[in-house]
Amino acid sequence: xxxxxxxxxxxxxxKPIQDICHPLGAEEVAPAGLRxxxxxxxxxxxxxxxxDLSLPNGTPVETSSPASSSSLLNRxxxxxxxxxxxxxxxxxxxxxxxxxxxxxxYITYRVATKTTRVEFDLPxxxxxxxYQDFDWLRxxxxxxxxxxxxxxxxxxxxxxxxxxxFSEEFVxxxxxxxxxxxxxxxxxPVLSFNEHLNTFLSxxxxxxxxxxxxLTKMGESVxxxxxxxKLRARPMEFTAMAEYLDMFSQKLGTMDRxxxxxxxxxxxxxxxxxxxxxxxxxxxxxxxxxxxxxxxVAGCVANCSSALDELxxxxxxxxxxxxxxxxxxxxxxKAVLKKRDNVQAEYEAKLEAAAFxxxxxxxxxxxxxxxxxxxxxxxxxxxxxxxxxxxxxQSNKRQDFRHLLTGVADHNIQYYEKxxxxxxxxxxLLHDKQPQEAETD
Amino acid sequence: MMAEAVNEKTAQxxxxxxxxxxxxxxxxxxMVEEGSSLLRRLEISVAEAEKRTGKNTxxxxxxxxxxxxxxxxxxxxxxxxxxxxxxxWRRYSEFELLRNYLLVTYPYIVVPPLPEKRAEFVWxxxxxxxxxxxxxxxxxxxxxxxxxxxxSHSVLSNDKILYHFLTKExxxxxxxxxxGFQAKAxxxxxxxxxxxxxxxxxxxxxxxxxxxxxxxxxxxxLLRVRARVADRLYGVYKVHGNYGRVFxxxxxxxxxxxxxxxxAGHHMDAYAASVDDILEEEEHYADQLKEYLFxxxxxxxxxxxxxxxxxxxxTASSDLISKKQQREELATGMVRTFSFKGMTxxxxxxxxxxxxxxxxSLLEDQIVEGEETVKEKTLESQEYVxxxxxxxxxxxxxxxxxxxxxxxxxxIMQISLCKKGIQVWSNAKExxxxx
Numbered sequence: 001x002x003x004x005x006x007x008x009x010x011x012x013x014x015k016p017i018q019d020i021c022h023p024l025g026a027e028e029v030a031p032a033g034l035r036x037x038x039x040x041x042x043x044x045x046x047x048x049x050x051x052d053l054s055l056p057n058g059t060p061v062e063t064s065s066p067a068s069s070s071s072l073l074n075r076x077x078x079x080x081x082x083x084x085x086x087x088x089x090x091x092x093x094x095x096x097x098x099x100x101x102x103x104x105x106y107i108t109y110r111v112a113t114k115t116t117r118v119e120f121d122l123p124x125x126x127x128x129x130x131y132q133d134f135d136w137l138r139x140x141x142x143x144x145x146x147x148x149x150x151x152x153x154x155x156x157x158x159x160x161x162x163x164x165x166f167s168e169e170f171v172x173x174x175x176x177x178x179x180x181x182x183x184x185x186x187x188x189p190v191l192s193f194n195e196h197l198n199t200f201l202s203x204x205x206x207x208x209x210x211x212x213x214x215l216t217k218m219g220e221s222v223x224x225x226x227x228x229x230k231l232r233a234r235p236m237e238f239t240a241m242a243e244y245l246d247m248f249s250q251k252l253g254t255m256d257r258x259x260x261x262x263x264x265x266x267x268x269x270x271x272x273x274x275x276x277x278x279x280x281x282x283x284x285x286x287x288x289x290x291x292x293x294x295x296x297v298a299g300c301v302a303n304c305s306s307a308l309d310e311l312x313x314x315x316x317x318x319x320x321x322x323x324x325x326x327x328x329x330x331x332x333x334k335a336v337l338k339k340r341d342n343v344q345a346e347y348e349a350k351l352e353a354a355a356f357x358x359x360x361x362x363x364x365x366x367x368x369x370x371x372x373x374x375x376x377x378x379x380x381x382x383x384x385x386x387x388x389x390x391x392x393x394q395s396n397k398r399q400d401f402r403h404l405l406t407g408v409a410d411h412n413i414q415y416y417e418k419x420x421x422x423x424x425x426x427x428x429l430l431h432d433k434q435p436q437e438a439e440t441d
Numbered sequence: 442m443m444a445e446a447v448n449e450k451t452a453q454x455x456x457x458x459x460x461x462x463x464x465x466x467x468x469x470x471x472m473v474e475e476g477s478s479l480l481r482r483l484e485i486s487v488a489e490a491e492k493r494t495g496k497n498t499x500x501x502x503x504x505x506x507x508x509x510x511x512x513x514x515x516x517x518x519x520x521x522x523x524x525x526x527x528x529x530w531r532r533y534s535e536f537e538l539l540r541n542y543l544l545v546t547y548p549y550i551v552v553p554p555l556p557e558k559r560a561e562f563v564w565x566x567x568x569x570x571x572x573x574x575x576x577x578x579x580x581x582x583x584x585x586x587x588x589x590x591x592x593s594h595s596v597l598s599n600d601k602i603l604y605h606f607l608t609k610e611x612x613x614x615x616x617x618x619x620x621g622f623q624a625k626a627x628x629x630x631x632x633x634x635x636x637x638x639x640x641x642x643x644x645x646x647x648x649x650x651x652x653x654x655x656x657x658x659x660x661x662x663l664l665r666v667r668a669r670v671a672d673r674l675y676g677v678y679k680v681h682g683n684y685g686r687v688f689x690x691x692x693x694x695x696x697x698x699x700x701x702x703x704x705a706g707h708h709m710d711a712y713a714a715s716v717d718d719i720l721e722e723e724e725h726y727a728d729q730l731k732e733y734l735f736x737x738x739x740x741x742x743x744x745x746x747x748x749x750x751x752x753x754x755x756t757a758s759s760d761l762i763s764k765k766q767q768r769e770e771l772a773t774g775m776v777r778t779f780s781f782k783g784m785t786x787x788x789x790x791x792x793x794x795x796x797x798x799x800x801x802s803l804l805e806d807q808i809v810e811g812e813e814t815v816k817e818k819t820l821e822s823q824e825y826v827x828x829x830x831x832x833x834x835x836x837x838x839x840x841x842x843x844x845x846x847x848x849x850x851x852x853i854m855q856i857s858l859c860k861k862g863i864q865v866w867s868n869a870k871e872x873x874x875x876x
Binding site for chain 2: 244251262269273282283286398406413424427
């Protein structure tokens with residue numbers, strides 16, 4: 001059972017306020033019962049699913065809403081402990097392959113899906129996608145779910161000549177990031193039901209759809225850029241979020257620098273070790289009784305060198321990319337916060353303008369302009385979605401970093417254990433003397 | 442009063458032997474038992490170091506370090522007493538003087554080396570300053586080691602000058618110079634650096650000399666790289682300290698993650714700090730290697746001395762042969778060897794019978810002298826080879842033993858380092874898991 005705020009539901013648009021149960025609205029009205037997910041909530045909102053929803057500005061909402069209360073329950077119970085039993089959508093990105101054509105060379109990845117959701121025609125899918133397909137998906141999600149935080153993709157552009165786009169290391173890092181991205185989307189209670197995600201996971205050929213999508217993309221992107229309105233009263237919690245993000249991204253940057261520095265120092269240490277070990281071998285060659293012990297030490301240093309090499313590689317591959325991914329996440333989150341500010345600013349401006357006009361006309365107060373109403377809805381929707389996404393993000397972040405840092409500790413422990421084993425195994429060799437002077441120690 | 446007792450003991454001690462199986466024990470104990478030695482009757486240590494200022498030979502003010510040499514007769518302690526040791530102060534230059542004296546007086550012995558005069562093979566944190574307390578301390582230990590090695594050597598430990606050095610502060614320098622070793626010292630230096638071709642050296646000594654060259658170059662290389670390795674290791678550990686700071690800062694903006702991060706940060710600080718002790722310990726290993734770097738030089742000197750003696754013998758022999766040939770020619774009138782006299786005879790005519798007689802007589806004297814010289818040199822060479830080879834064997838066994846031990850303690854150090862690393866990162870992991 002999830003504790004805390006209920007998960008955000010599909011954004012609704014042009015509906016009279018009374019018919020919609022906003023998580024935020026529910027809080028303000030304060031009946032405690034409405035705060036916790038219960039079958040009541042499910043019943044109350046099942047009606048939404050059947051209606052044709054559209055966003056405040058008229059664009060159809062391209063989300064597939066929960067068709068039944070039971071699946072809603074499932075989503076609400078999902079929370080942050082990712083028990084395999086409650087999840088019904090599993091995605092994986094693997095098997096990178098290089099494609100060479102006359103026009104270009106690129107990498108595709110296998111996207112495998114396993115699901116019991118009725119929104120999908122089949123229980124299993126396996127398709128091949130390239131980076132720009134992921135980019136398409138992300139853009140579609142951003143446009144169709146503007147009030148939600150969309151996980152980031154790994155960097156799009158790589159400097160040719162500086163980074164080898166086809167090196168095993170680069171492709172492996174990218175694959176992991178794409179896998180992470182898709183899993184995060186699949187775990188999101190709203191995003192995972194997005195029609196575009198469905199298409200992405202199931203369609204044999206994305207290209208056709210992409211062509212059409214390209215045209216609409218242009219128009220959509222203008223949507224939430226800015227209304228040019230100035231924000232007056234940003235709620236405290238969002239200011240706190242923005243401040244946190246600033247400080248957090250600073251810390252990420254520092255950790256990135258430290259990690260890079262450590263890798264550099266370790267690499268230089270490795271260079272010296274690789275010269276150090278062989279000197280013992282050279283020495284062994286001119287000694288008689290000390291020959292075995294010296295060779296033993298040379299071998300030991302060589303083993304430690306290999307272990308160090310592995311450690312540095314692990315840190316490069318596992319640690320740095322995740323830090324950088326979170327830096328991108330911070331940027332994505334900041335963008336969403338900015339959008340929210342704009343929506344609120346627009347509302348404030350319209351509210352003011354309406355109040356002004358009302359004064360002028362001196363008409364009755366009962367008629368609240370639907371335009372303003374719609375803005376208010378948007379703000380409240382946005383705030384609810386954002387808060388839910390924020391909490392989810394914080395929780396995931398905690399888990400991710402716990403996992404990441406534990407991994408760092410593990411890698412270092414493994415390194416020392418390998419070295420320990422090497423030195424311990426050389427001790428008996430060092431004690432062991434020639435047969436003429438047999439000795440036990 | 443102690444001197445008399447010592448003299449008695451000295452008489453008893455000559456010529457005892459030691460079975461090789463007893464050499465398994467640790468170095469000090471081994472040194473005490475090896476051969477008949479001073480160390481059996483006298484406890485020796487270099488207990489302290491102090492800074493002094495004074496005027497040097499050119500009347501300039503200088504600061505230098507003196508070392509306290511303490512001695513205590515072992516007999517005096519057996520009766521349950523614990524008498525205060527006798528002591529005197531010596532500076533490094535006096536130790537050097539002692540060693541030079543021993544080198545010259547016992548050329549067939551691989552004389553133990555002194556700790557280095559100036560700090561070399563320094564990695565960045567380590568000071569190259571001779572006044573640095575760590576350097577002084579390591580030098581004190583090195584000087585003590587030097588004395589113990591000498592005092593346990595079956596030949597060197599019997600030396601009177603050594604005993605004087607250990608027991609009487611004043612007048613020692615004068616006593617050393619009175620031995621007249623200085624004159625030999627100069628010719629020794631010349632001989633060691635001169636190039637000459639020996640026709641028939643003892644192959645064992647030639648091999649040993651090659652080995653000493655290898656040992657010198659290898660240990661020198663090893664020490665240089667080891668210093669660089671230490672430098673890099675220092676860098677790796679210290680940079681981790683930055684994690685401590687950033688985790689602390691980060692924990693301030695987190696709610697549930699804060700505690701775990703903060704504690705992990707402390708472990709990172711501890712990790713960074715641990716490298717100082719680790720590298721301090723490793724210096725001991727470096728010192729052991731250095732001792733054998735310098736020992737290699739001493740070994741080389743012994744081999745070279747053999748070559749020099751052999752060369753002198755060969756020169757004397759060939760001189761003798763040529764003189765004999767000259768005599769023969771003079772006697773028979775057949776010129777086989779070139780000589781100026783022969784040439785001038787051809788050019789300006791024969792010499793008179795009286796002149797010939799004189800020359801023949803001179804040659805005969807020279808031949809007699811030459812034969813004496815050859816006999817002496819042959820004896821000298823044989824004696825030298827015999828004694829030197831014995832000490833070289835002793836040195837070889839000591840070296841194998843000491844270096845094996847050094848490698849073992851180095852391995853133990855590394856094991857300890859690894860265990861500490863595992864401990865710290867396991868602690869940090871626990872903290873991360875609580876995040």
